[in-house]
Amino acid sequence: MAQSQCCSDNVPFVVGDKPHQPTNVTFPEHAFGIKKPVFCAFKSAWFQTWPWLHWDQKSEKAFCFTCCVALSKKLLSASRADAAFLTKGFQNWKDGTIAFRKHERSDCHKEAVDRVVTLPSSCGDVHELHVADAALAKEKSRQSFLKILTTLRFLARQGLAIRGDGIGEPDGNFHQLLALLSSHDGSLDKWLQQKTGKYT
Numbered sequence: 001m002a003q004s005q006c007c008s009d010n011v012p013f014v015v016g017d018k019p020h021q022p023t024n025v026t027f028p029e030h031a032f033g034i035k036k037p038v039f040c041a042f043k044s045a046w047f048q049t050w051p052w053l054h055w056d057q058k059s060e061k062a063f064c065f066t067c068c069v070a071l072s073k074k075l076l077s078a079s080r081a082d083a084a085f086l087t088k089g090f091q092n093w094k095d096g097t098i099a100f101r102k103h104e105r106s107d108c109h110k111e112a113v114d115r116v117v118t119l120p121s122s123c124g125d126v127h128e129l130h131v132a133d134a135a136l137a138k139e140k141s142r143q144s145f146l147k148i149l150t151t152l153r154f155l156a157r158q159g160l161a162i163r164g165d166g167i168g169e170p171d172g173n174f175h176q177l178l179a180l181l182s183s184h185d186g187s188l189d190k191w192l193q194q195k196t197g198k199y200t
Contacts, residue, residue, distance in 0.1 A: 019054035019065035021047040028060055032094040040093035050100045052109075061089025062096075064103060070112035082108040144191040151177045 023044045031037040042062060047053055054065035064085035070076045071086055084090050085103050092099060103109055155162055155173055163172040182189035 019052065020056070021053065022055060022057075023047070027055075030091065030093060032092070038094060040096075042093055042096070046096065046100065050104065052104075053100070056089065059089050061091045063089055064109060064112070066116055067109060067112040070116045073116070075115040076108065076112060082106055085109075140187055141191060144188050147181060147185070147188055148178065151181065 021044070025044075027042040027044070029039040029041040031039055042055065042060075052064050052066045054063045054068065056063060062085070064082070067076065067082065067086050071081070081087075082103055084099070086108075090096075090099060151174060152162070155177070160173050162174040178188075178192065182192055
């Protein structure tokens with residue numbers, strides 16, 4: 001996966017469909033403490049325990065991928081934002097596990113999970129649902145139109161008139177054949193009804 005790039009609007013990185021989680025790399029160590037410094041580094045094993053972790057190579061910091069996505073889509077409440085995992089980045093590896101657990105329990109993270117993961121998976125993307133419905137309606141219309149063309153072709157091959165005398169209810173062969181077909185085809189009947197009751 002390509003490295004993320006700097007982004008404006010308080011969103012630290014533009015990420016793809018999953019967090020950047022390298023495993024075959026040596027993470028840089030940082031000293032913690034002054035008198036007796038302890039050197040610690042990010043651990044790739046943390047990706048397994050906290051799959052939302054996103055490693056940024058440029059800043060050598062960790063971010064919460066889920067929260068960053070929510071922030072980039074303006075789905076996070078400003079009062080709940082956790083700057084350490086959103087805009088500043090986290091780098092205190094000595095207390096890493098404690099900080100990760102705390103962030104995972106935070107209102108910020110819970111809100112991000114609800115709006116980025118839970119809600120879309122349970123409701124589906126509105127645009128995608130609309131496109132799917134439109135495609136289905138288009139296919140049904142195409143099938144109904146083909147049946148109308150088949151009816152016209154049958155009458156032409158048989159040398160039969162299409163229209164009736166034009167008095168009263170439609171009594172022509174075309175209308176009668178469509179009425180017969182639609183009585184056995186709910187999809188065609190519904191499509192014809194949508195056309196204000198007219199067959200042409």
